[in-house]
Amino acid sequence: MKHKVLLIEDSHHDMRLLKRVIGKANLEVVSADSLTRAKIVFADSEPEQFLCAVVEYTLPDAPRGEAIDFALSAYLPVIAITSGFDEDIRDNILQRDVVDYVPKENAQMYEYMSRLLFRLEKNKNIGVLITHPKRAVRASILSILRRHNFQIFESTSASDAESLVQTLPQVKLLLVSDQLKEGAGIDLVASLRKVYSKEELAIVGLIENPQEHAPARFIKGGANDYLTFPYAQEAFLCRVMLNVEYIEHIDTIKQVANTDYLTGLPNRRHFFDKVNAELKRDTKHHCLALIDLDHFKDINDTLGHDAGDEVLKAVGSTLKQRFPQDIIARFGGEEFCVFMADTSLEDAEAALSDFKQQCKETPIQYAGTSLRYTMSVGLTRHFRDNIESMLKIADIHLYHAKETGRDKVVSDLDHHPDIDAIHSLST
Numbered sequence: 001m002k003h004k005v006l007l008i009e010d011s012h013h014d015m016r017l018l019k020r021v022i023g024k025a026n027l028e029v030v031s032a033d034s035l036t037r038a039k040i041v042f043a044d045s046e047p048e049q050f051l052c053a054v055v056e057y058t059l060p061d062a063p064r065g066e067a068i069d070f071a072l073s074a075y076l077p078v079i080a081i082t083s084g085f086d087e088d089i090r091d092n093i094l095q096r097d098v099v100d101y102v103p104k105e106n107a108q109m110y111e112y113m114s115r116l117l118f119r120l121e122k123n124k125n126i127g128v129l130i131t132h133p134k135r136a137v138r139a140s141i142l143s144i145l146r147r148h149n150f151q152i153f154e155s156t157s158a159s160d161a162e163s164l165v166q167t168l169p170q171v172k173l174l175l176v177s178d179q180l181k182e183g184a185g186i187d188l189v190a191s192l193r194k195v196y197s198k199e200e201l202a203i204v205g206l207i208e209n210p211q212e213h214a215p216a217r218f219i220k221g222g223a224n225d226y227l228t229f230p231y232a233q234e235a236f237l238c239r240v241m242l243n244v245e246y247i248e249h250i251d252t253i254k255q256v257a258n259t260d261y262l263t264g265l266p267n268r269r270h271f272f273d274k275v276n277a278e279l280k281r282d283t284k285h286h287c288l289a290l291i292d293l294d295h296f297k298d299i300n301d302t303l304g305h306d307a308g309d310e311v312l313k314a315v316g317s318t319l320k321q322r323f324p325q326d327i328i329a330r331f332g333g334e335e336f337c338v339f340m341a342d343t344s345l346e347d348a349e350a351a352l353s354d355f356k357q358q359c360k361e362t363p364i365q366y367a368g369t370s371l372r373y374t375m376s377v378g379l380t381r382h383f384r385d386n387i388e389s390m391l392k393i394a395d396i397h398l399y400h401a402k403e404t405g406r407d408k409v410v411s412d413l414d415h416h417p418d419i420d421a422i423h424s425l426s427t
């Protein structure tokens with residue numbers, strides 16, 4: 001369901017622009033050109049459907065921000081807007097518990113508004129940890145961040161902060177004070193950096209120490225950024241947004257680099273990373289299967305490359321559905337791989353035979369044709385020192401499956417002539 005935004009704006013020109021900005025954030029606009037009209041449309045709606053309100057400060061029937069007060073009293077997070085920048089109005093607005101204040105000065109402000117709207121939705125999944133010894137400072141930061149929908153956690157000491165970061169994977173931003181006991185803030189940054197890179201956890205130093213070297217100590221100690229007291233609410237929020245967006249951008253790049261574009265499955269490289277992490281936990285009792293579609297070239301040659309792509313996508317989604325707990329990947333071309341931790345050969349063979357049969361019995365509808373396909377599977381539980389040795393053995397089984405008619409699973413349980421090659425690998 002699309003979330004809604006209550007937009008209260010009397011200028012038709014600005015209303016048009018704002019509707020476009022809100023639409024771009026994939027949100028639905030409920031608009032009103034006065035406070036009176038806003039009260040009517042809001043009374044006709046379900047309050048829970050609203051993500052927030054975007055409200056002009058000055059309206060003909062609400063000249064001093066009364067529409068902002070109305071939206072706040074309806075428990076809506078409010079982004080306040082004004083026709084230009086006015087310091088008195090800004091101060092007046094920021095005395096209220098608004099999400100942010102955006103003067104409609106230029107196109108960049110609309111861009112900023114668009115980012116804010118995106119963030120209100122995304123922030124729900126992001127944890128921010130505030131580590132500061134003073135309750136009043138924590139409370140004021142918490143009040144700002146809460147309006148932005150972040151999940152907020154607090155700690156008063158470096159040791160508590162460290163264990164919270166370890167136990168709460170959703171924490172992507174740590175705000176750490178320089179007022180913790182005896183430089184504990186900088187020590188905390190250094191200690192966390194042994195485990196979490198700047199791309200995994202953003203750390204912002206909150207600096208009250210007036211000495212010039214204080215910010216540099218935090219940055220050299222591994223912090224991503226710093227803020228010096230006293231800081232304006234807008235500056236604080238901009239820095240929080242920048243640092244959270246940095247972590248997200250890196251995450252997106254990592255995901256793209258690790259994912260096969262066609263099927264959405266992990267690619268070969270990512271598969272190795274995941275399997276090696278698993279092997280550190282336990283080096284025995286795993287199964288590995290190599291899956292290769294049969295005569296796939298014929299599908300491409302007779303129905304075209306797009307038809308072949310549809311088959312690959314269908315295999316990818318059936319793999320995800322059938323092996324949700326296992327490490328799966330598209331290795332390239334028409335070859336897939338499944339790594340099943342802590343699984344017996346019998347269980348793995350049964351699961352792969354079912355998967356193979358399901359694919360065989362589920363034709364793909366393509367351009368009016370019902371397209372059927374089969375696959376061969378090589379499965380092993382022989383583990384020597386590394387994953388590469390398992391892959392070699394699975395490949396020998398797969399070769400045997402292809403040589404003896406395809407559309408079958410060949411595993412360590414099958415005695416075939418190529419088994420000698422496997423024994424020569426193990427000696």
Ligand SMILES: Nc1nc2c(ncn2[C@@H]2O[C@H](COP(=O)(O)OP(=O)(O)OP(=O)(O)O)[C@@H](O)[C@H]2O)c(=O)[nH]1
Binds near residue numbers: 295306308312333334
């Ligand atoms: N549609 C499509 N085809 C691909 C893709 N990647 C590789 N292929 C094709 O996959 C086919 C693989 O053919 P072969 O290696 O001869 O294997 P096969 O036809 O499946 O025969 P067997 O494995 O011996 O059963 C080639 O035609 C490749 O062009 C892809 O991303 N999309």
